[in-house]
Amino acid sequence: xxxxxxxxxxxxxxxxxxxxxxxxxxxxxxxxxxxxxxxxxxxxxxxxxxxxxxxxxxxxxxxxxxxxxxxxxxxxxxxxxxxxxxxxxxxxxxxxxxxxxxxxxxxxxxxxxxxxxxxxxxxxxxxxxxxxxxxxxxxxxxxxxxxxxxxxxxxxxxxxxxxxxxxxxxxxxxxxxxxxxxxxxxxxxxxxxxxxxxxxx
Ligand code: GRF
Numbered sequence: 001x002x003x004x005x006x007x008x009x010x011x012x013x014x015x016x017x018x019x020x021x022x023x024x025x026x027x028x029x030x031x032x033x034x035x036x037x038x039x040x041x042x043x044x045x046x047x048x049x050x051x052x053x054x055x056x057x058x059x060x061x062x063x064x065x066x067x068x069x070x071x072x073x074x075x076x077x078x079x080x081x082x083x084x085x086x087x088x089x090x091x092x093x094x095x096x097x098x099x100x101x102x103x104x105x106x107x108x109x110x111x112x113x114x115x116x117x118x119x120x121x122x123x124x125x126x127x128x129x130x131x132x133x134x135x136x137x138x139x140x141x142x143x144x145x146x147x148x149x150x151x152x153x154x155x156x157x158x159x160x161x162x163x164x165x166x167x168x169x170x171x172x173x174x175x176x177x178x179x180x181x182x183x184x185x186x187x188x189x190x191x192x193x194x195x196x197x198x199x200x201x
Pocket of ligand 1: 011012013014015016017018092093094113114115176179
C-alpha cells in the first residue's frame, strides 16, 4: 500500500500544468505524491488525452447540462474525486468557479495556479491588465483555494519581466514557462508539510 498522497488534478483545456505536475510525480520515485485522477468539465480537453497517455485515470463531468445550477454540477463533480480517494486536489487551468460549499470539502488540501502575482489581478485577463497598468514585473502564483476567488494563502510565486513590446500572448507564454516550474515545486513541498512561500525568479 503506497504511503504517497493521492493527487487529483482538475483541467478544462490543454493541461500543460497538469502534465508538469504528473511528470514531476511519475519521474521521481521519492516524490510524496502520486497522480490518482485527471478530471475535466470538458470532454474535449486536450489534458485528458495527455493524462491517459501517462497512464493516469481520467473522468469528465460536463458542466453544461446543469446550466446555472453550480451546486448540482458539483454534486456530480465531487463523485470521481471521492472514488479516486483524492487526498489533495490541484486546479490546473480549470475554468469553472467553484462554490464555497464545494471548496469547504477540500479546504486545506486544494491548490490553484493563477497567472498573476496575487493579490494583484484576481480573476481573468491578467496579462492584459498587467500591461495596461504598465507593470515592469508579472508572474504566477500557487495558492491554497478558499471560498473567495483567487484569495487563499499564497504558497509560491514566480516572476517574469514585462518587455516593452509585449502583447498579452507574449506575456502569457513567458508566465506559462514559470508556471510549469512553480507548480510542481510547490506541490512537492506542500505534500511534505512545507507551507512557507516559495519564490522563484
Ligand atoms: C494557464 O495560463 C494557467 O495559469 C491558467 O490556465 C492556463 C492554461 O493552463 N490557470 P493549462 O495549459 O491548461 O495548464
